[in-house]
Amino acid sequence: MARPPSRRPGVNRRAQYGLFASYVITIACAVVGLLLVVISAADPAGFAVLRAGAATFTSPIASTLKSMVRGFGTIDEQIVAYIDAGSQNADLRRQVETNRVKLIEAEAVAQENVRLKKLLGIAQESQDRVAIARMISSSSSISRRLARINAGSNAGVAPGMPVRAPEGLVGRVLIVGPSSADLLLLTDSQNIVPVRRAKDNIGAICSGRDDGTLEIKPLSAGANPFHPGDILVTTGTGGIYRPNIPVAIVVALREGYAIGVPLASPARVETVMVERAYDANIPAPVARSTAPGEASSGTAQ
Amino acid sequence: MDGTPILTVLLASALPTLLPLVAQAPTLPPFGLLLFVGWRLLHHEIWPLWMAAPLGAFDDVMSGNPLGTAIFLWSVINLAIEMVDTRLFWRDYWHDWLIALGAAAAFLFGGLVFARLSGSSAPVALILPQILWSALLYPLIVRVVARTDRWRMMA
Numbered sequence: 001m002a003r004p005p006s007r008r009p010g011v012n013r014r015a016q017y018g019l020f021a022s023y024v025i026t027i028a029c030a031v032v033g034l035l036l037v038v039i040s041a042a043d044p045a046g047f048a049v050l051r052a053g054a055a056t057f058t059s060p061i062a063s064t065l066k067s068m069v070r071g072f073g074t075i076d077e078q079i080v081a082y083i084d085a086g087s088q089n090a091d092l093r094r095q096v097e098t099n100r101v102k103l104i105e106a107e108a109v110a111q112e113n114v115r116l117k118k119l120l121g122i123a124q125e126s127q128d129r130v131a132i133a134r135m136i137s138s139s140s141s142i143s144r145r146l147a148r149i150n151a152g153s154n155a156g157v158a159p160g161m162p163v164r165a166p167e168g169l170v171g172r173v174l175i176v177g178p179s180s181a182d183l184l185l186l187t188d189s190q191n192i193v194p195v196r197r198a199k200d201n202i203g204a205i206c207s208g209r210d211d212g213t214l215e216i217k218p219l220s221a222g223a224n225p226f227h228p229g230d231i232l233v234t235t236g237t238g239g240i241y242r243p244n245i246p247v248a249i250v251v252a253l254r255e256g257y258a259i260g261v262p263l264a265s266p267a268r269v270e271t272v273m274v275e276r277a278y279d280a281n282i283p284a285p286v287a288r289s290t291a292p293g294e295a296s297s298g299t300a301q
Numbered sequence: 302m303d304g305t306p307i308l309t310v311l312l313a314s315a316l317p318t319l320l321p322l323v324a325q326a327p328t329l330p331p332f333g334l335l336l337f338v339g340w341r342l343l344h345h346e347i348w349p350l351w352m353a354a355p356l357g358a359f360d361d362v363m364s365g366n367p368l369g370t371a372i373f374l375w376s377v378i379n380l381a382i383e384m385v386d387t388r389l390f391w392r393d394y395w396h397d398w399l400i401a402l403g404a405a406a407a408f409l410f411g412g413l414v415f416a417r418l419s420g421s422s423a424p425v426a427l428i429l430p431q432i433l434w435s436a437l438l439y440p441l442i443v444r445v446v447a448r449t450d451r452w453r454m455m456a
Contacts, residue, residue, distance in 0.1 A: 036369025
């Protein structure tokens with residue numbers, strides 16, 4: 001392509017000023033943009049209302065599209081499952097037998113737990129579900145890991161609430177609009193969750209690596225205590241997440257930390273539950289609204 | 302018909318939030334920027350220079366980047382393309398492709414730097430696939446832009 005006629009206006013003084021002005025305006029816009037970035041970095045929730053407002057228009061479309069393509073994401077797994085059906089069936093039968101026994105034992109333990117907690121006077125709500133929502137889209141073109149669900153402040157969702165799927169923790173609510181909310185996924189590097197190994201109490205800090213995996217740093221110094229296959233659950237430390245929500249499974253070891261993958265893979269999870277933020281020192285508002293001054297569960301931790 | 306280019310850029314910016322895709326890592330290329338660069342390289346006087354700022358603001362709101370990221374980066378990219386245009390005696394298809402690749406790389410890298418400033422610790426390797434997709438997708442974008450432009454001129 002030949003060189004296009006330049007914006008340069010030649011000797012026309014008026015046009016020269018116009019061109020100069022457009023450069024000045026563009027540079028001014030760039031500077032304003034830079035300032036906005038600094039403000040956004042200092043106060044990440046500052047411009048949330050803009051994003052939430054835009055989500056009001058985009059989320060119905062994304063929601064409709066999602067309902068059309070449901071199941072497509074797991075098509076490869078379904079094919080493999082079909083091929084393995086016979087041997088898998090036998091395996092699963094054996095597992096069901098063993099799990100049934102464990103389930104009965106677990107039920108007994110749970111009942112005993114309830115009884116002991118009552119004795120101790122701990123009254124932490126276990127059923128503190130706020131809303132059930134569907135994951136409809138995500139920030140698939142940027143390096144932050146955000147996902148959008150189709151429930152918002154109308155359903156009682158508020159920033160900071162933990163979000164989980166039946167399989168495990170998904171993330172926490174970041175920005176809330178009237179009928180949609182943005183989640184900070186577990187795999188984002190800004191989402192830090194205190195965890196412990198399920199079978200013993202080795203504590204660790206779990207943070208995202210922005211690529212779908214998690215970095216699990218043990219709290220104790222020395223040799224890496226984790227092994228591939230270890231299951232990690234939340235500790236409940238620091239509020240937000242209730243204790244004992246499954247978080248991740250360790251898949252690889254590195255120098256000083258372990259790599260895990262979330263048990264509830266955001267790409268595969270369809271329905272998620274938004275729960276009330278866990279805090280042992282603040283009584284859940286629903287059950288105890290009759291006695292606001294009484295901090296009855298203050299002894300929980 | 303004058304609004305068609307702007308509409309296509311806005312639609313491309315909104316595409317990642319409209320698609321029912323929950324990505325584990327940054328997978329989609331910056332559609333909005335590629336369309337913006339495509340139009341700019343096809344018609345150098347299609348927009349005033351400052352048009353990058355409002356279009357970038359819309360892209361920020363849609364993509365989930367901190368507000369200001371695309372306002373700043375798109376403005377800078379637009380100015381840089383303007384500079385390149387005054388230097389180059391002529392541009393062919395591969396020049397356009399290199400310019401678009403540079404723009405996409407600059408935008409993604411800038412977005413990563415801004416994300417890191419606000420506390421993220423995403424590695425640089427994370428954006429390499431996106432840069433690759435952008436480079437591979439740009440020829441298609443050029444055709445979409447040209448087709449839309451022809452439709453716009455005929456209508």
